[in-house]
Each structure stands twice: as structure tokens, then as C-alpha cells.
Amino acid sequence: MLKFRGLHHVALICADYPRSKAFYTETLGLTVIAETYRAARDSWKLDLAVPGGGQIELFSFPGAPERPSHPEAQGLRHLAFVVPDVDAAKAALEAQGVPVEPVRTDALTSRRFTFFQDPDGLPLELYEG
Structure with a gap:
């Protein structure tokens, strides 16, 4: 049996990085742990601390396909x-x-x-x- 110690992170891919960064940091007030630009991928990665433990990793990937976000959709x-x-x-x-x-x-x-x-x-x- 696996012995999990907790949830480390949830990864999200956003459509508009500056808009999503502002939402998660300014509107929700999450604290930035690290922000990294990966030139080879033309991609940002923003690590955000969630109070009580865990993190949200916010990614930008150019041309990422949209996904349905309905509460009852699979995933x-x-x-x-x-x-x-x-x-x-x-x-x-x-x-x-x-x-x-x-x-x-x-x-x-x-x-x-x-x-x-x-x-x-x-x-x-x-x-x-």
C-alpha cells in the first residue's frame, strides 16, 4: 500500500498568464513561491503556496487546447x-x-x-x- 503524506500540488494551464497570475495572487491572495520562464517552451511556471500546505502550479503553454470546464465533465x-x-x-x-x-x-x-x-x-x- 502507498503511504501518502499529503497533496503536494495541483497543476493548472492557463490561457492568459498575466491575467491568471493576477487572479491567483491579487484576487485570491496566494503567495508566490517561485516564478520561472522557460525559453525553450516559451512557457511560464508560477508556484503558489496554498495556506495549510500544498501548492498550485500555474503554467502557460502557447496554443494549449481548450478543455470543457463544466462541473460534471470528466476529469x-x-x-x-x-x-x-x-x-x-x-x-x-x-x-x-x-x-x-x-x-x-x-x-x-x-x-x-x-x-x-x-x-x-x-x-x-x-x-x-
């Missing part, structure tokens, strides 16, 4: 961020012009949550906990 469904107060987090995003869905309650866990999207339409969740 990655969404990324969820734990917040102490989902209403306050929702209000903070909306104050920055980010549309956020109404807050709901999970029928299985009784936890409150809501969804919003990154600049490429990737579903992101605020999960109260």
Missing part, C-alpha cells in the same frame, strides 16, 4: 479552498468583481459552500470549515 471537477466564513469570502470576491454563486449547504456534511470561476472558467469552491 478535474473543481478545486476547493477551505475558508472560516464562506459569506465573508464570497463578499470579498464579489467586492473585487468576481461573480460568485449563492451559498449552499452540503446535504451530506452540512457544510456551507459556494462556487466561482478562475479567468479560464475553472470551477473553484469556497468550503466553510
